[in-house]
Amino acid sequence: MSHDEKTCQELVLDCLLDFEEGTMPEADRVELQRHFEMCPPCLNFLTTYRATGRTLKMLKPREIPPALAETVIVFVRKRCKKEGG
């Protein structure tokens, strides 16, 4: 790592999100890619940051209660009647 390049700290705290989201200028992306290739701790950090993202995608509730729309409509109708709406 030469001094004109980013430190691991700058890379992780300031640049990693844009690197991952593809919202970074190409020249910066190439510089970071080079850093990852030469820096095992940063590469491990990137790999586990990505693994975190993949893990989070599994959290989305797969099952919406089957009659939810109907339940909501019945609920609102009842409340309306109760409150004279």
Place this chain on the structure above:
Amino acid sequence: MDNDQAAADLELVRGIKAGEDSAFEKMVERYHARVYSLAYGVLRNPEDAEEATQDAFWTLYRKIGTFDESKKFFSWFYRVALNAAYSRARRRPSLPTTSIEDRMPRFLGDGHFAADVPDWSVAIEDEAAARELAKKAGEFIAELPPAYRDVIWMYDVEEMPSADIAETLEISIPAFKSRLHRARLYVRQRLSELQGPKPAAKPSATPAAEAAG
């Protein structure tokens, strides 16, 4: 959310304002799954999420007259849904909150990592182990202050577009990115700690302020 969808939303909004039951029913059909999923992110319990969904649509029904048609409906309604969920969450015993700052990566003065960075990503290659980790990740998200929790749930779990999230939460894109990154760093660190000995991170002497950035 594209213009066609926004136009379709607006048509239903006007129908509901005019007292058309069918417009309300169509709106429920259109949004119930998304509202349920958002509420689930806050409450992490199917029964509570279902009740919060009912609350959100009840508020929609009563308050639609206050919706400003020059704004986007989805962002107004997602805020209604989040409020309904947080209102239910406040009725439950609150979870202990942890400091995000204590779980941020640590660096030495020269910018290198202060501790080893193990690669535990192999742990999610096994489907069952990955599901277990995902369950834990859900608990870690729940520890986050709401400003961070909403962002990471909406983006990484719900996969909503960043512009829609920023609009819903009424924050700038830089603030959205800052919160998302810090929330991810937090969850990553908590997941790392499950994989082996805790890295030699020094707990900070004073809890850091969790300013919504």
